[in-house]
Amino acid sequence: MTEAKKEGKNEGFEPNIVAFCCNWCSYAGADLAGVSRFQYPPNIRVIRVMCSGRVDPSFIMKALKNGADGVIVTGCHIGDCHYISGNEYTKERFERLHSIIIKQLGVNPKRVRLEWVSASEGKRFAEVITEFTNDIKKLGPFKR
């Protein structure tokens, strides 16, 4: 059975999740979530990047290889990028990564996600992370 189809109960499993957050929107959003005391699971490790466009697809693959169970990349909403069009490149690259690499590798596509979170959306940040963590928990560890 391929990895993509394996789902089930993984009780007590605490996933490692790497979250790339862009400095101008999502990182500030995460900050806001913290300041406003919205609860979200502590499984994520945030890596601050200047723009979601800085996240090379190879970073995502390396994170998975080195033990992450899921990778989430967050950036400003389309049109709001601090560098005008950085996130548009990210979006394009992500679509390619999903359709060509993730799919053919047999990795469950749910493990890698792209989300837009703005600086004022602290609540949304907490929601996105909670949802993603629950998804990964259901999928179980990437390496067995």
Add this chain to the structure above:
Amino acid sequence: MIIITEIEKKKDSKDIVNDIDSYLSKIYDPNLRNLLRKCYQCGTCSGVCQLSKVQKFTPSRIIEMILEGFENRVIESGVLWDCIMCNSCLQNCPEDVNFADLVRMAKYKMRNIEDQNPEEYIAHKGIYTTLSEIMSESNLQPERTLDWVPKECKITESGKIMYYVGCLPFFKFEFENIDSIATSTLKLICQIEKEPIVVLKEESCCGHDLYWGQGKFEPFIELAKKNLKMFENAGISTIITACAECYRTLKVDYSNLFEDFDKKFEVQHIIEYIYNSWKENKIEFKNPEQTSEPIQFTFHDPCRLSRFLPKSNNIIHKVREIFNHLEKIGYKFNEMEHSKENSLCCGVSSWMNCNERSKALRYKRLSEAKAAGTKVVTSCPKCIMHLSCLKDDFEEFGSMEILDFSEFLVNLVNVIDGNEKKEEEK
């Protein structure tokens, strides 16, 4: 660079349970001097070294240092990451000292030196080699898309003849149309064979780049074991590949790992396959659009076919026999200035060291090719990617066409079937 994380530790303990160590001893000898004892310091290798043309690099001196007991200094300096693994030195060495093999083993040692960062040397930020490593995970099964398979071809999951695609569908991430190599190869095989061809969705990488490029032998062994199991399950006896690197790995390196690999499976390169079919009178070459003016073309020998195979393998002569025959159908084959065993390197192997120096080597190669003809045929997907990348940067090469052997031949092959022959006899 060592990252000691919990996962890394877990992995180590798993390896001890595995039989990795016994496999490792077959491809790795910790005493580097054993490989070099025959060297008598004639210096030929430093003279022919392709890298020495663009930077200071003297293999004979490195050998001397290791022989005199300064192995640690060599390993610590990290100088061996620069070698482009073209094997020109072995080709010219009077004593058959295998320097590239030494570099491969030294890389395994260099990985563990604290202040060296091999990641710096990996091209494309290491995405493709990371993929190979992920594929070596035992619980992961690739699910390749087969959208490149031409409609008229029948494929199956078990049978006698397999087409081993290699990583082409993954390279599509950055190189559009690279899978047309796979399409043309499969088209050629399907035309000649009556039975459906095995093309597997769950095919893994052969591990060549981990083995030669980064000295990551453990994932290489895992990949090899995975592939062997896959071949056995599909019940195949012949493996055909269109990739020079896969060919060398399956033919030589897998046989080193598994004793009976070469007895169980016959590995053929598409060049050999076409050559054999031609000699057995299964096919002939025809050109539907023959013009009076012959089309000039040339062949770039990939290092994995010209210098990395046992001396008895004459695949580079077979391909020339085919090409010279094409003169009858309106093609004129020209040799480049450096050809066969002496051919120049495309500059990058195993996704390592793509930099201004390797670009200089590539420029040299493409200039030679331009002098010999507008069409350049080669038989290694990586050579195609590297040369095309340079071609796009320079206007002067704009008119050139870089093709794979199978792409070049796909419309020139005509299958002779039994019925036709009988009619001719009447």
